[in-house]
Amino acid sequence: MRTHRIAAIPADGIGQEVIPAGLAVLRALAERCGDFRLDVEHFDWGSDYYRANGRMMPEDGLETLKRFDAIYFGAVGDKDLPDDITLWGLRLRICQGFDQYANIRPTRVLPGLTSPLRAVEPGDIDWVIVRENSEGEYAGHGGRAHRGHPEEIATETAIFTRAGVTRIMRTAFEIAKNRPRRLLTVVTKSNAQKHGMVFWDEIAAEVAKDFPEVTWEKELVDAMAARMIQRPRSIDTVVATNLHADILSDLAGAVAGSLGVAPTANLDPSRRHPSMFEPIHGSAFDIAGKGVANPVATFWTATMMLEHLGEPVAGRLLMEAVERVCAAGIRTRDVGGTATTAEVTDAVIAAIKGANL
Numbered sequence: 001m002r003t004h005r006i007a008a009i010p011a012d013g014i015g016q017e018v019i020p021a022g023l024a025v026l027r028a029l030a031e032r033c034g035d036f037r038l039d040v041e042h043f044d045w046g047s048d049y050y051r052a053n054g055r056m057m058p059e060d061g062l063e064t065l066k067r068f069d070a071i072y073f074g075a076v077g078d079k080d081l082p083d084d085i086t087l088w089g090l091r092l093r094i095c096q097g098f099d100q101y102a103n104i105r106p107t108r109v110l111p112g113l114t115s116p117l118r119a120v121e122p123g124d125i126d127w128v129i130v131r132e133n134s135e136g137e138y139a140g141h142g143g144r145a146h147r148g149h150p151e152e153i154a155t156e157t158a159i160f161t162r163a164g165v166t167r168i169m170r171t172a173f174e175i176a177k178n179r180p181r182r183l184l185t186v187v188t189k190s191n192a193q194k195h196g197m198v199f200w201d202e203i204a205a206e207v208a209k210d211f212p213e214v215t216w217e218k219e220l221v222d223a224m225a226a227r228m229i230q231r232p233r234s235i236d237t238v239v240a241t242n243l244h245a246d247i248l249s250d251l252a253g254a255v256a257g258s259l260g261v262a263p264t265a266n267l268d269p270s271r272r273h274p275s276m277f278e279p280i281h282g283s284a285f286d287i288a289g290k291g292v293a294n295p296v297a298t299f300w301t302a303t304m305m306l307e308h309l310g311e312p313v314a315g316r317l318l319m320e321a322v323e324r325v326c327a328a329g330i331r332t333r334d335v336g337g338t339a340t341t342a343e344v345t346d347a348v349i350a351a352i353k354g355a356n357l
């Protein structure tokens with residue numbers, strides 16, 4: 001029997017609701033498939049841990065996580081703590097510490113869900129956004145000078161390295177190559193950002209030589225935002241910087257019907273460290289504790305985790321179960337339904353139990 005070790009970190013807000021839902025679904029799936037088991041360990045890291053211990057995770061937290069095959073993560077963010085403590089103290093620490101440089105964000109309109117875009121039907125949109133996840137605008141470089149004075153200045157420096165841009169470009173071309181349309185859009189802002197972004201375009205052209213089967217094109221990020229709304233069917237695989245892809249992928253989540261259905265995987269493609277799987281959304285203060293969070297993003301990211309762990313059959317089975325439940329109208333409020341998190345979870349578990357292998 002294959003065993004996969006999973007570190008579960010629900011963290012804050014609705015993370016505490018969707019991760020237990022995801023684990024219940026994963027347990028049902030392992031039982032149904034019968035040929036693998038998940039060895040799950042829970043970690044209570046996050047904002048409450050911070051209030052008790054003065055840090056979001058223990059000092060040796062990364063050392064602890066190293067032994068796992070994957071990390072299943074909820075969300076961080078607390079009303080009473082600054083985002084830079086919660087985000088940098090846990091989620092970004094894991095992403096950066098484990099060199100999870102490729103952030104993969106698939107978007108589809110699931111059956112039964114409605115896109116806010118007129119005339120977009122389920123099946124019309126099938127995008128993968130590849131987000132550079134280790135450098136760029138979120139590298140943490142910059143500073144403040146003359147604090148509190150009228151001449152105060154703050155800088156936020158985007159860092160792009162040849163190694164960093166080349167590896168994300170290779171990952172994106174590789175993904176595009178394995179998709180039916182084999183189209184990659186390289187998103188930059190090279191008209192206005194003439195150093196880092198021109199560098200991206202140059203490296204894209206170099207890497208493209210190794211992928212003759214992929215058609216690629218350049219698009220500026222502002223034009224890309226408009227294109228996602230106006231010509232959504234023209235898009236397949238997209239690669240963009242940390243900041244640009246962060247914004248475009250929330251837009252993608254909204255186009256798919258809700259942030260509550262949008263999953264993401266933070267991969268270390270070298271597999272030297274565990275990769276991390278999470279919903280795109282945050283801790284959602286407005287609905288936390290009400291039992292109405294949409295667990296679909298957290299289920300979908302579990303399918304990505306299963307694929308990464310070498311369990312593609314289980315991954316497909318889970319995705320089919322999720323799609324069947326969405327199509328049957330068992331949906332949370334954010335996607336026009338009335339179901340609770342628990343009701344959607346129970347329906348997905350029932351669909352898994354009833355599935356033909």
Ligand code: NAD
Binds near residue numbers: 280292
């Ligand atoms: P958010 O994603 O938490 O919520 C945005 C909106 O989407 C809210 O109206 C929320 O109710 C809704 N929503 C999100 N997920 C949902 C779900 N599963 N089901 C139903 N509705 C859902 O973003 P925000 O409000 O900007 O941020 C709240 C906190 O989360 C902040 O502290 C922010 O920094 C943090 N955050 C963390 C992450 C992360 O951990 N990866 C991502 C984004 C935001």
Ligand code: MN
Binds near residue numbers: 246247250
């Ligand atoms: Mn984001």
